[in-house]
Amino acid sequence: MKVIQRYFTAEITRSVLFALAAFLALFAFFEMMGQLEQVGRNGYKLQQAVLYVVMGLPGNVYELMPTAVLIGTIYTLSQLAARSEFTIMRVSSMSTGMAAKVLARIGIGFAVLTILFGELIAPKATEWAEKLKLQAQGASLSSQFRSGxxxxxxxxxxxxxxxxxxxxxxxxxxxxxxxxxxxxxxxxxxxxxxxxxxxxxxxxxxxxxxxxxxxxxxxxxxxxxxxxxxxxxxxxxxxxxxxxxxxxxxxxxxxxFADPDRMSAYDLRAYTKHLEANNQRTDRYEIAFWKKIVYPLSIFVMMALALPFAYLHFRAGGVSLKIFTGIMIGVCFQLINSLFSHLGLLNTWPAFITAALPSLLFMVLAVGALWWVERN
CATH class of the missing domain: 2.40.128 (Lipocalin)
Structure with missing residues (x-):
């Protein structure tokens, strides 16, 4: 089992990093296109724009990690299934539960990496990027209200x-x-x-x-x-x-001035306490706080969603179809996650339920898919 664990870890890690790099390159390209419109204004130079885009990448890593894990895992499992390696492992007494445990152990590493970027690297990098841009343009932070x-x-x-x-x-x-x-x-x-x-x-x-x-x-x-x-x-x-x-x-x-989704859980908790002490509404920041707590757990949800793809066999275009399906699932997860944040804020739902419900829904979907492939 240790050999299988190491084999799965190496293959999935390689695929996830490749998918993550592809997404980061795409996001950096579009962000750079947006920054080029401001280059040359108020002393804003091209090298400063490039540095601004680079410093924004840790935030993208945090946001894209579950989707990259889903696509990378689907690709790896699809390749194993196409080469009949996964079938041989099943014949050699590897049950669905054992496969799930192997993926869960791999998911721990990606979850820790997500926490690291979400709590330490991304918030600081985003803050430095905004300061760099403001200093380059000789500007200051100001409120959207005329009164400040x-x-x-x-x-x-x-x-x-x-x-x-x-x-x-x-x-x-x-x-x-x-x-x-x-x-x-x-x-x-x-x-x-x-x-x-x-x-x-x-x-x-x-x-x-x-x-x-x-x-x-x-x-x-x-x-x-x-x-x-x-x-x-x-x-x-x-x-x-x-x-x-x-x-x-x-x-x-x-x-x-900061986007709550780009802040660390520590900062969100500290600011929430400040608002509570002054009898102000905290709904938005409580939802963002619990999303920070729950979001790393979505790595395991994505792993569970990827596992049924190892049991599906297609004669032609199998891998590409599975990857496309994985991309759609990842996009749907991000959209529903954002949608529930707004719905919870509008309907005053409990912050924890608002943050956890999308992951719970997709976990139910994963369990249902595993049950279906086991029956068929």
């Missing part, structure tokens, strides 16, 4: 500790690639939601440990709370620099 981007924070007695004394709404016009923020407005409210203070600053620099330094600050204090009269004056002072303690960090700000 918004974030919510809580105010506590002793910075990040102590009891909550109010809430703070943060409005930022732009975030530079180096993390510096520009056009800052802070609206601070007390626990009764009465305006307590408004702060405007030209820019802000993050110092670490949840500390910001705001420069060219104008601070307006509204005293009196709910007892304050309209005729009471507002105390306004101009300051050079002001230290601000906030739970909002550059990492949290970058989340507002």
């Amino acid at each position: 981007m918004w974030a919510k924070d809580v105010i506590k007695d002793n910075g990040l500790e102590g009891s909550v004394t109010g809430s703070r709404f943060i409005n930022i016009q732009a975030v530079q690639p180096d993390g510096r923020i520009e056009g800052v407005r802070l609206y601070e409210l007390d626990n009764d939601f009465h305006m307590a203070r408004m702060v405007t600053a030209k820019s802000g620099v993050y110092q670490g440990n949840h500390q910001w330094t705001l420069s060219e600050v104008t601070q307006s204090d509204f005293t009196g709370g709910k007892e304050r009269k309209i005729t009471e004056p507002v105390k306004t002072v101009r300051l050079g620099e002001v230290k601000l303690t906030s739970e909002v960090t550059p990492e949290i700000l970058s989340v507002l």
Whole structure:
């Protein structure tokens, strides 16, 4: 059995890597075509466009891994069946269960590789690629809203500790690639939601440990709370620099511009906790988090879907037909996976069910296909 395990591992790994390389080349080509339209604008050079495309490939590896595993496994099993090798293995007492165990052991390696790209390599590479492009074009991150981007924070007695004394709404016009923020407005409210203070600053620099330094600050204090009269004056002072303690960090700000599907599960969980602490909706990020947890398991689903193809025999065009079928199944899986994310968000389905249901449906399909080939 060890010989069969090594043989299957070598053949399937080779086929999966070939399929993955073909997909990556195709995606890189189309992405490069899109980047060529921007080359020459605002100092954006061809070599920077190429580097941007290359740094986006780890994200494509993560997204395409289940489909590549499906196609590579189907090709390998189809070749074994066409050469009657799989038939000989079955005659030599290799049952369907044993074949499934062999594929499952191979799938563990691909699942670990998927986790590695999804949690460590792809998020960082995507972040660096966006920073590279912004720096090359001399641009900054800005919200799709005319008023800029918004974030919510809580105010506590002793910075990040102590009891909550109010809430703070943060409005930022732009975030530079180096993390510096520009056009800052802070609206601070007390626990009764009465305006307590408004702060405007030209820019802000993050110092670490949840500390910001705001420069060219104008601070307006509204005293009196709910007892304050309209005729009471507002105390306004101009300051050079002001230290601000906030739970909002550059990492949290970058989340507002990032695609949740390209973020790591760790970052998604941290941002979800921040939203929960500020009584904001977390549905989109919870679904993305559970998709990150479930997605590596889809490798085993794809392996299970590929196994029935080893039992199907065609006299002509067998391998090509099976590969085409595998591509269609892989495309359908990606489409249904994305579709259920939107359906779950619209219908407020539980995040775990929304993320796991596509894989469960395809696993049922795989089990049904195995039952059919066993009966026939």
